[in-house]
Amino acid sequence: MTETNERISPGSPSDKTAFSDATEALRAFVDAAAIYTYVVDFETDEILMVNDFYANNLGVAKSRMEGHKCWEFVSGEGRCDFCHRDLDLDGNGHFDPGPFTAEAYDPTLGIWGKWTWQGTTWTDGRWAHIVTVVDISEEKMLREELSHLAYYDRRMNIPNRARIEKDIAERASGNYCLIAFDYISLRYINDAYGRMLVDALLDSVIEWIRSFGLHGFEIYRVDSDEFCMLFDNADIMSASGLADRLHERFQEPWEVRMGSEATSVSCRVAVCVVDGRLGFSGPEDLLAIVERTLAISKETQSVAVYDRSMDSAIKRDLAIEVSLKNCVHEGMVGFDVYFQPIVDPYAEKWVGLEALCRWDSPEFGRIPPLVFIHIAEQIGVINKIGYWVLDTAISICSELGLDRHEQFFLDVNLSPSQLSDETLINKVLLSLQKHKFPARCLSLEVTESQDLDNAGYTHTTIERLKSLEIKVALDDFGTGYSNFNNLRNLPVRILKTEKQFIDNIVTDDYQKFLSKVLVELAHEADMKLIAEGVETPEQMRELLINKTDYFQGYLFAKPLTESQLADNAIRFAEKDPIFARVKEEISLHG
Secondary structure (H helix, E strand, O other): OOOOOOOOOOOOHHHHHHHHHHHHHHHHHHHOOOOEEEEEEOOOOEEEEEOHHHHHHHOOOHHHHOOOEOHHHHOOOOOOOOOOHHHHEOOOOOEOOOOEEEEEEEOOOOEEEEEEEEEEEOOOOOEEEEEEEEEOHHHHHHHHHHHHHHHEOOOOOOEEHHHHHHHHHOOOOOOEEEEEEEEOOHHHHHHHHOHHHHHHHHHHHHHHHHOOOOOOEEEEEOOOOEEEEEEEOOOHHHHHHHHHHHHHHOOOOEEEEEOOEEEEEOOOEEEEEEEHHHOOOOHHHHHHHHHHHHHHHHHHOOOEEEOHHHHHHHHHHHHHHHHHHHHHHOOOOOEEEEEEEEEEOOOOEEEEEEEEEEEEEOOOEEEOHHHHHHHHHHHOOHHHHHHHHHHHHHHHHHHOOHHHOOOOEEEEEOOHHHHOOOOHHHHHHHHHHHOOOOHHHEEEEEEOOOOOOOOOHHHHHHHHHHHOOOEEEEEEEOOOOOOHHHHHHOOOOEEEEOHHHOOOOOOOHHHHHHHHHHHHHHHHOOOEEEEEOOOOHHHHHHHHHOOOOEEEOOOOOOOEOHHHHHHOHHHHOOOOHHHHHHHHHHHHHO
């Protein structure tokens, strides 16, 4: 590498001959290349040599190009935007031979090119660069098409979730506001009017938002029903005002036009505002917070603004979600199965158990079942938890030999997603076979909120379970009304009532009457009824008067660990003295 700017030129005739020969040899080599190639003097920007491929595609004679400034042909603007000169000098102004590469558009050739500059010493000793340009226009177009497919919603041609994650990640300052809205009843509109009208509604809403004439924002389709607007350099007050406007507009019907026809539809939305200046660990963290804030909007039916007062609570919920997911995928860390006895007041002993899932998070301690089960449903791990509880409970009861008691049954809850899982039957049978546990001793519990009246897969699954001698119990019976008129047709044999039906049964005549009606309904349909939440002898007395079949509650035992259950296994064989005392009281008081 030389550090002088002094030009070296040929001197003697022999030097000139050698210079000419070397130049012609180089020209022959350059002309043989089927890519755009030229050699430029580093100091003067004059083209020393250009190949036929470049000149022919540009439509200019080589003699017209050689000896002229390169920028006359590369950009025509006095200096090309991707000139090599700035790249070729290091901090001391010394010549750096490179090579350097870059992608740029050449307006004179009309192509996207991959440019390469390679420093060299010209045949006369001066500094020069050999510049080659490979046409990547098709590759560039293909990349842009793939990028569009990756970052844009195909139906609406607006940026998607992947794009907003990328855009948020590039906003290091956090100086932005995000408005999100989620269509609450879009599915029902789709069922009633069809997909085409839903698409027309979505288009009309986006068009309405863009008609505001706002600047510095983009609209994204984050999910099928969820959209976000990302505003740069926006303050929370302005964003909240726009969110209010959006929420208020959805209080009125939308007129959707499809061709010459117009249809008026009502569609509520949840709307939230999130201030990017609060700071988030990344796009996934932010969008997860958006989901939680939208849920608050749905509950309150108002615009939810994510502020510092909300920050710690929601971030704790998200951290619990991460902890739950990790624990499930790392071998059910912190999970355990507890058992609450189900008693027969006529045999006066324990006859069954309900398996209850408990979770101690390594980071947060004991999390209530209502909390972690809801999270598990949201993040898609509820089936894994459910099947683990099923297998663990069967294993423990089998090891304790509880299935040897004639009336014994183990009650295990099924989630709605398990009930619709086509592998449910096989997984249940596998657990029964693995632990040599009789199918007649297993009861699977579903909730009344699940649609048990339909003739679809759920009904078929329950009928299949019954054919295997597996009992099916209906939990929360009486909390809904859809099944009262069709009780005989429900594919279940055990009904369970909620604690709320007996809390005030001793003092409330209406609850006494309602409890009696529920028992009579169950018996009329040839079913057994379990009363949950029995906590006092007085409650048990009223239930005995109503001829309730089974009891479950703290009066007999709180949920037991495996070791506590083993210590109390004798109670499946021996009578509990509490029954004798209560029955005696009933006989005394009539």
